[in-house]
Amino acid sequence: EPEVTQTPSHQVTQMGQEVILRCVPISNHLYFYWYRQILGQKVEFLVSFYNNEISEKSEIFDDQFSVERPDGSNFTLKIRSTKLEDSAMYFCASSRNRVVDTEAFFGQGTRLTVV
Amino acid sequence: AQKVTQAQTEISVVEKEDVTLDCVYETRDTTYYLFWYKQPPSGELVFLIRRNSFDEQNEISGRYSWNFQKSTSSFNFTITASQVVDSAVYFCALSEVNSGGGADGLTFGKGTHLIIQP
Numbered sequence: 513e514p515e516v517t518q519t520p521s522h523q524v525t526q527m528g529q530e531v532i533l534r535c536v537p538i539s540n541h542l543y544f545y546w547y548r549q550i551l552g553q554k555v556e557f558l559v560s561f562y563n564n565e566i567s568e569k570s571e572i573f574d575d576q577f578s579v580e581r582p583d584g585s586n587f588t589l590k591i592r593s594t595k596l597e598d599s600a601m602y603f604c605a606s607s608r609n610r611v612v613d614t615e616a617f618f619g620q621g622t623r624l625t626v627v
Numbered sequence: 628a629q630k631v632t633q634a635q636t637e638i639s640v641v642e643k644e645d646v647t648l649d650c651v652y653e654t655r656d657t658t659y660y661l662f663w664y665k666q667p668p669s670g671e672l673v674f675l676i677r678r679n680s681f682d683e684q685n686e687i688s689g690r691y692s693w694n695f696q697k698s699t700s701s702f703n704f705t706i707t708a709s710q711v712v713d714s715a716v717y718f719c720a721l722s723e724v725n726s727g728g729g730a731d732g733l734t735f736g737k738g739t740h741l742i743i744q745p
Contacts, residue, residue, distance in 0.1 A: 545732070547733075553737065554718070554735045554736060554737040554738060555664075555672070555718060555720075555733075555735040555738075556735070557732030557733055557734065557735075559732075560732055568732055570732060601670065603672060605672075614677075615662075615674045615677050616674070616733070617674065618664075618671060618672035618673075618674075619671070620669075620670065620671045621670050621671065621672075
């Protein structure tokens with residue numbers, strides 16, 4: 513069964529460093545998303561991406577965040593200068609159509625620890 | 628602004644009992660979508676159901692059933708004859724249709740940690 517793949521599963525980085533979280537969405541999906549979950553808390557929407565541009569973003573997705581689809585398969589989330597409060601599980605998701613029409617499939621997540 | 632409330636932080640029941648997880652939502656839109664996701668101890672998010680605001684029929688899928696009541700803005704989830712493997716955190720989520728006509732981000736509740744004891 514096709515699945516969303518995220519790498520790495522766990523990343524530790526020093527405060528102030530840049531990190532790139534990688535995702536390979538399901539191949540025939542057109543909509544891509546990033547969410548984060550601070551430990552023990554709810555899952556929060558960050559950004560959605562369609563047709564090579566951001567479709568929607570939340571207040572959390574400030575200037576230190578960026579997303580990119582550098583090739584036909586990867587979808588990345590970059591955090592420019594990490595802060596301690598960026599420590600969280602980051603989930604990538606993809607869907608064939610908009611969420612109104614079909615479900616979004618989530619990856620296993622990348623646990624980011626900022627020290 | 629949209630909001631999802633899952634008042635039950637943790638529920639513990641003995642295997643084979645039925646259990647209902649509550650979800651109450653707030654939205655100003657007339658068109659919206661409701662979801663349930665399961666997060667087992669391994670951490671991934673597993674899709675369970677999507678329901679649009681115009682479809683108030685209850686749904687049953689095996690031991691799972693969902694009760695959508697627009698009048699009380701609730702979308703409750705019941706597991707019948709619970710099993711240990713049902714132990715997980717369950718999230719209710721809401722998506723509104725944005726100005727472009729397509730719903731994008733999901734607003735999640737804080738989740739209910741369900742513990743099924745053998």
